[in-house]
Amino acid sequence: MDDPLKKDADTIKAFLSNQDKSKLIDLLLDQSQTDDRLHEKLAMQAAKSEPRGPDMASFRKVINSAVKRRRFIDYAHAFEYAQGIEQIIDELDQMAQDHPSATIDLCEYALTALESATGSVDDSDGHMTPLMRRLQEIHLAACRKSNPDPKNLARLLFQRELTTDYDVFYGAAETYKDVLGPKGLAVFRQLAEVQWSKIPPLGPRQKRSTEDNPRFQITHIMETLAMMSGDTEELVAVKSRDLSLEYAFLEIAQIYKKAGKDDLALEWAERGVRSFPGRCDARLRDFLAEEYKRQSRHDEAIVIIWSEFADWPNLTYYQKLKPYADQIQAWPTWRQKSLDLIRDRIQREKDSSQKERSTSIITWSRVPDHSALVSIFLWEKDAESAWHEATEGGCTQDLWLNLAALREEEHPEDAIRIYQNQIAPTLDHKNNAAYEEAVAFIQKIHDIMSRLSQSAEFSKYLQSLRASHKRFRNFMKLLDKTNWY
Numbered sequence: 038m039d040d041p042l043k044k045d046a047d048t049i050k051a052f053l054s055n056q057d058k059s060k061l062i063d064l065l066l067d068q069s070q071t072d073d074r075l076h077e078k079l080a081m082q083a084a085k086s087e088p089r090g091p092d093m094a095s096f097r098k099v100i101n102s103a104v105k106r107r108r109f110i111d112y113a114h115a116f117e118y119a120q121g122i123e124q125i126i127d128e129l130d131q132m133a134q135d136h137p138s139a140t141i142d143l144c145e146y147a148l149t150a151l152e153s154a155t156g157s158v159d160d161s162d163g164h165m166t167p168l169m170r171r172l173q174e175i176h177l178a179a180c181r182k183s184n185p186d187p188k189n190l191a192r193l194l195f196q197r198e199l200t201t202d203y204d205v206f207y208g209a210a211e212t213y214k215d216v217l218g219p220k221g222l223a224v225f226r227q228l229a230e231v232q233w234s235k236i237p238p239l240g241p242r243q244k245r246s247t248e249d250n251p252r253f254q255i256t257h258i259m260e261t262l263a264m265m266s267g268d269t270e271e272l273v274a275v276k277s278r279d280l281s282l283e284y285a286f287l288e289i290a291q292i293y294k295k296a297g298k299d300d301l302a303l304e305w306a307e308r309g310v311r312s313f314p315g316r317c318d319a320r321l322r323d324f325l326a327e328e329y330k331r332q333s334r335h336d337e338a339i340v341i342i343w344s345e346f347a348d349w350p351n352l353t354y355y356q357k358l359k360p361y362a363d364q365i366q367a368w369p370t371w372r373q374k375s376l377d378l379i380r381d382r383i384q385r386e387k388d389s390s391q392k393e394r395s396t397s398i399i400t401w402s403r404v405p406d407h408s409a410l411v412s413i414f415l416w417e418k419d420a421e422s423a424w425h426e427a428t429e430g431g432c433t434q435d436l437w438l439n440l441a442a443l444r445e446e447e448h449p450e451d452a453i454r455i456y457q458n459q460i461a462p463t464l465d466h467k468n469n470a471a472y473e474e475a476v477a478f479i480q481k482i483h484d485i486m487s488r489l490s491q492s493a494e495f496s497k498y499l500q501s502l503r504a505s506h507k508r509f510r511n512f513m514k515l516l517d518k519t520n521w522y
Contacts, residue, residue, distance in 0.1 A: 091132065091139045097146055100125060104150040110158040119164035122151070123309045130175050137183035144176035145193070152203055169205055180216045185222030195228045199254050201386065211260050229258050239281040241312035252279070269296045283309050283318035290324055303328045310341070316348050326361065335364045339371070349378045352412040365426060379409050383430065406431035424451070434459065441481075449485045457498075464506055472512040476519070483521055495521070 105423035111120045112343070125147065138231040148169060155165045180190065192218075194209040201207070202263040210217070210225050218224060231257050239245065245252060251403045256275065265274035269292060276289050279305040286309025293302035306325040310317055324339050329338035355375055362371040386405035407430030414423035415436070419472045420443045427440055463475045479502070486495040499521060506512060 055451075078170070078396065091136050091143075093139060096139075096143050099420055100143070100147050100150055102145070102440055104154050106154070106157065112159040112161055114165055115159050115162065118158065119168060122168055126171055126175070128439070129172070131337075133175055133182065137179040140179040141183065141185060143178060144179065145170045145197075148172050148176075148197075151164070152201065152205060155203060168202070168452055169203060173206060177212065177216070180213065184216070184241045187217050188224045191217055191221040191224040192228065195225050195258070198258060199232065199251055207257070208261050210258065211265055214265070229255065229262060233259050233278075236278060238277070239279045243281050245279075245281065262445055269293070269298070280312070282322045283313045284311075286312065287318065287321040287324055290321075295311070305330075317344075317514070319345055320347075330361070330364065335361065339365065339367075343371070343374075346375060347378065350375070350382055351409050352416055355413055356416070376410070376413070379413075383407060383409070390516055404431075408432040409435055411436045414442075420444070434462075445485060449489060453482055453485050456485075460502065461506075464509055464512060467509070474507065475512065476515045479516075479521075480519075 039143055042459070071500050103125055106118070129140055129143055129147070132143075143164060145410065151165065151169050151172070158165060160166075183477055190213070192215060193205050198209045210222060214222060234252065235494050236252055236255060247377045256279065259275045260272065263275050272292055273289050276292065279285055286305050290302045290305040290309070293299075293305060303325070305319060306328060309321050313321075313409065322345050326338045326341040329335070329341065339358070342354075342358050342361045346358050357373060358375065359368055362368040373493060383405055390405055407426040410426040410430075411423045411432040412421075412439075423436075424440055424444065427437065433439075437458070441452040444455075445452040460475050461479065463471050465471075479499070482498070486492065487500075499516075
């Protein structure tokens with residue numbers, strides 16, 4: 038079967054082949070007046086075909102036309118906008134082979150324009166970052182081909198990385214090291230150290246200044262240089278400039294750990310935990326606990342893990358505590374201590390909630406329940422204790438459903454009651470997915486009651502449901518499709 042598009046293309050090609058050159062030029066020019074993409078493509082082709090080299094002014098004009106817009110680029114037009122810029126980048130990519138020096142300048146110009154324009158684009162789909170990344174790749178390739186002055190390149194790369202808001206030339210020293218060479222890297226480092234000397238050190242819990250904008254960029258630059266040098270102490274010195282957060286101590290501990298300096302790793306982890314009394318980054322505590330464990334200092338390790346559990350008394354930290362307690366054959370003691378702490382926390386939450394209600398204080402905190410205990414007992418496969426806690430103090434819906442599944446066989450009435458309690462709150466979501474979920478609960482109730490020879494009771498229950506929730510028409514339609522009568 039013939040391809041009609043190919044046939045049209047062949048016909049058009051034959052037609053164009055017989056036309057006068059001046060007529061074709063007029064045709065293209067006429068079309069370019071209403072087709073921005075075609076106009077920009079022709080302009081760039083003309084600009085780079087100049088006998089004395091690319092016409093930089095014309096190229097910059099095309100870049101400005103494609104990138105700089107007077108109006109905000111909304112989501113609906115963002116893709117088309119990005120495609121127009123992509124066409125320019127394609128031309129720069131091709132030009133890099135024959136005119137690398139010019140390409141370097143134009144990539145830098147385009148990156149500046151893109152950084153400036155990005156704030157005026159709805160970039161929800163992330164078009165802009167790949168465009169900037171590709172421009173940097175072309176820039177690097179052109180630098181490798183043309184070998185620009187390394188000192189001037191170092192100055193440019195440093196300034197761009199220091200002032201960017203969009204990670205332009207991020208990690209430039211490492212990326213461009215073969216182009217910069219020893220001379221360029223020396224200039225880059227010199228500039229970095231001058232700027233670094235202006236950054237004040239921060240101790241634990243100290244806040245950064247609102248005017249401290251370049252701290253992140255210069256810190257990353259110094260980290261890159263330190264990692265390139267392979268000097269552990271240099272990297273630690275950079276990291277030590279900002280100890281305002283617990284994570285900084287962890288990073289330093291990990292650096293020393295990787296370097297095989299376990300004693301220093303332990304020392305920094307201990308310093309971090311001491312510097313942040315009370316709640317502390319769990320990752321730092323975990324690191325310290327593992328170091329204590331590695332040194333068979335199990336009593337100290339479990340104290341660290343217990344502090345985590347005391348801050349967050351839930352199943353996750355309960356599970357984390359057990360293997361440390363097992364190391365010293367003391368799980369029964371620590372288990373009871375954990376359960377006592379949870380019960381005490383629940384009671385204090387209930388007392389606080391009761392006080393708020395009695396004083397008419399409105400809060401948005403959750404209603405205290407026994408979910409933590411229920412989840413722990415379920416994990417320990419103690420279904421009866423879990424059931425007792427749930428009926429005593431309540432729990433989350435997912436835990437109730439877990440309990441229902443466990444009790445269907447031996448305690449079916451309990452399972453029925455749980456599923457029945459899910460119907461009303463599920464229907465309150467008032468959407469078709471909720472109605473389908475409610476019908477699934479009713480199906481479970483039906484199956485259990487049928488097994489108990491309670492079909493008549495189920496029919497009465499279903500009638501009461503219909504009467505209570507008849508306002509949910511789509512729910513009624515789903516019930517009509519069942520074969521429960």
